[in-house]
Amino acid sequence: MSPTPRRTRWLVPLVLIAVWLGVGGVLGPYAGRLDEVATNDQAAFLPRSAESTEVIDRQKAFRPDETLPVVVVWTGERGAGAGGRQAAADRALASLAGAPGLVGEASPALPSRDGEALQSVVQVRPDLGDRLPDALDRIRAAAERVPGTTVHLAGPAATQADLSHAFAGIDGLxxxxxxxxxxxxxxxxxxxxxxxxxIILGAVFALGLACAVVYVLADHDLVRVDGQVQGILSILVIGAATDYALLLTARYREELALRDDRFAAVRAALRRSAGAVVASAATVALGLLALLLSDLTNNRALGPVGAVGIACAVLGSLTFLPAVLVVLGPAAYWPARPRSLDGRGAGHGVWHRIARLVDRRPRRTWAVTLAGLSVCAAFAPALTSKGVPFDETFVNDAPSVAAQRALVRHFPGGSGNPVVVIADAGRLERVVAAARRTPGVASAASVTRSGRPGGGPPLVVDGRVRVDVTLRSAADSDAARDTVARLRQELHAVRGADALVGGYTAQRYDMLRTAERDRTVIVPVVLVIIFVILTALLRSLLTPALLVATVALNFLATLGVSALVFRHVFGFTGTDPSVPLYGFVFLVALGVDYNIFLMSRVREESLRHGVRQGVLRGLVTTGGVITSAGVVLAATFAALGVIPLAFLVQIAFIVAFGVLLDTLVVRSLLVPALIRDLGAVAWWPGRIGRGVSGSRPAGTR
Incomplete structure (x- = not known):
């Protein structure tokens, strides 16, 4: 080769490195700016077609200035001075008139039946953002002027402040x-x-690029981003980019041990691993995009955001990393030395022993493994996904949760979170009567011009009225959701009322029903996507079917273990309705990743050495790198546990445990044993299944 080509071939890797350094320098800061376009307003993530979502739009007409309610709760012992507390509470909140961030006047303080508590509602602006805690502090300071009481702040505004605090500094931490x-x-x-x-630098560059793209999309209202999506994006990009890097660098190490030319080694490593990496990335990205079929806005948001993250991760892994490997050469592994993994002596014990076990007793291996996974899967129905009770939303007790407990102790369970009914004004009396006779309802009254229920003629807007219905049970309880279902049945039967039932409890009910519908629709779509990609990659029908079945079993086994751990270790009594779907998409898509890495190598080796040797060589040569990738991905998802929200802690455990189970059991024992036992039949109807194998000498590269 002439000197000129030898010099110019350095140009491509150096340009790629320069481009990615520019990406890191210019776009890297966007990783810390997503909160500028994020929203943690839970009303923005309701089912698009649900009745409760329509109520949100309709009820705006009854209060032109959109607000967030703060429920102020005073608790104190009955006795001397208790009678004057109500007047003191009214005076204290009246002093807030005109305060920054507050809207209108506070409602009169209402005493509880036991005489030990008072409650009032103060409205604040919903667009306060970082200034919301200041508004709450002003309300608390005024409320604390009531002697002999303890003040609690509950309601949507207090919850939103706690959510913002939970997500504060999410990017950096x-x-x-x-x-x-x-x-x-x-x-x-x-x-x-x-x-x-x-590897970490490449992952950070990929994350910076992904965050910049998502920032632009969110800024143009093309996607929604909240704290949960934001956190998952960071973990997904770091984990995926590291996994792809591990696969590529392991193959590069093998190639370096066989040849002196670093350029040829990188080309060979890319040629032999790019197919598996791209297929893996496509599986995860398309699985995430299947979430666009969801009717829940936060699910739909995660789909394209996650797909963007995966695309950036694979782009960095196949451009930046190879360029750096060319420049560094063998020095990349210093002080270790690149060595060949030939499938016989490689593995330094553990993977060689596992391969021998699979080879000697394949049927016993897969039978025992299958039985163990099936036992774990038997507990999957015990995982309830009817929602996380409000007092379990935050892992550590939050002020709004303690306030809600105080409110429920002294007032009807639904106080502060009424069911909102929008109905025809001409049927108001019938609607109120039907609501009051519904089992589980504590009270029902129409909203007046003051913006509060009762105490005057109803406010009529465009021939419609609003009725606030207080439930006897806590707004987040199963009993409250059952009451909403009964209430809808009663009110829909009122002829001419055209009643719509919404509010916090109705929203949770609609989200639960929608989540069940989403699982029914999305799960089969994801399985079909994975099957099609595996079929195209492995050129077989039976092996892809087996792989899809094994990762589905791994998912069910993970749910079974999670049901036991959540109940008996973490103390969770329920999971968010979206947790099983998120867990399925991540575990099945990511679980197939490792099977793709394994089986693409097994197919390559089987074509050269036959099915038996192909399984053993594929298992040994990929064992260490895939296990390392699984541990990395599990550890990165486990990092979500630093955010004190039950939803993310549950997702973190399900994905981390499921990835480890898949990596250490399904991919290491179950899949190789099944393929070894079936032999060439497993590859039907491809070349190997037709007996076309071993056509090249063993030493041929």
Missing amino acids: LLAVALATVLVILLLVYRSLLLPLV
């Missing part, structure tokens, strides 16, 4: 925990000082 975890694992895996830093 989550990213620091994830990257530190990945760095430690990579140092242990590679025993190299330089390569882990290169």
Whole structure:
């Protein structure tokens, strides 16, 4: 080769490195700016077609200035001075008139039946953002002027403030925990000082690019981003980019041990691993995009945001990383030395022994493994997904949760979160009567011009009235949802009322029904997507069907274990309705990743050495890198647990445990044993299934 081509071939890797350094420098800051376009308003993530969503739009006409209610609760012992507390409470809140962020006047303080508590409602602007805590502090300071009482702030505004606090600093904290975890694992895996830093740098560049793209999309209202989506995006990009990097660098290490030319080694590594990486990324991205079929806005938001993150992760892994590997050459693995993994002596014990076990007793191996997974899966129905009770929303007790407990102790369970009914004004009396006779309803009254229920003629807007219905049970309880179902049945039967039932409890009810519908629609779509991609990659029908079945079984086994752990270790009595769907999409899509890495190598080796040797060589040569990738991904998802929200803690456990179960059991034992037992039949109707294998000499590369 002439000197000129030898010099110019350095141009491409150096340009790629320069481009990614520019991406990191210019777009990197966007990883910390997503909160500028994020919303944690839970009303923005309701089912698009649900009755409760329509009520939100209709009720705006009854209060032109949109507000968030704060329920002020005073608790104190009965006795001397208790009678004057109500007047003191009214005077205290009256002093807030005109205060920044507050809207209108506070409602009169109402005493509880036991005489030990008072409650009042103050309205605040919904667009306060970072200023919301200041408004709540002003309300608390005024309320504390009532002597002999303890003040609690409950209601949607207080909850939103606690959510904002939970997500505060999410970018820095989550990213620091994830990257530190990945760095430690990579140092242990590679025993190299330089390569882990290169892999992490590539993951950070990919995250910066992904966040910049998502920022632009969210700024143009093309996608929605909340704290949950924001956190999952960071974890997904870091985990996926690291996994793809592990696969590529492991193959590059093998190629370096066989040839002196670093350029040829990178080309060979890309040629032999790019197919698996792209197929893996396509599986996850298309699985996430299937969430666009959901009727829940936050599910629909995660789909394209997650797909963007996966696309950026694979782009960085196949451009930036190979360019750096070319420049560094064998020095990337210093102080270790690249070595060949030939499938016979590789594995340094553990993977060679596992391969021998699979080879000697394949049927016993897959039978025992299948039985164990089936036992775990038997507990899956115990995982209730009817929603997380409000007092379990935050892992650590939040002020709004303590306030809600105080409110429920002294007032009807639905106080502060009434069911909102919008109905025809000419049928008001019938609607109120029907609501009051519904089992589980404590009271029902039409909203007056003051914006509060009762105490005057109803406010009529465009021939419609609003009725606030207070339930006897806590607004987040199963009993409250049952009452909403009965209430809808009663009110829909009132002829001519055209009644719509909404409010907090109705929203939770609609989200539960929608989540059930989403699982019915999305789960089969994801399975079909995965099957099609595996069929195209492996050129077989039976093996893809087996792989899809094994990852589905792994998902059910993970749900079974999660049901036991959530109840008996974490103390959760329920899960969010979206948790099973999120868990399915992540576990099945990501679980297929490792089977793709394994089976693409098994197919390659089977074509050269036959099915038996193909399984053994594929298992040994990929065992270490896939296990490392699984541990990295599990650790990065476990980092979601630093955010004190039950939803993210549950997702973190399901994905982390499920990935480890898939990596250590399904991919290491079940799948290889099944393929080894079936032999060439497993590859039907492809070349291997037709007996076309071993056509090239064993030493041929």
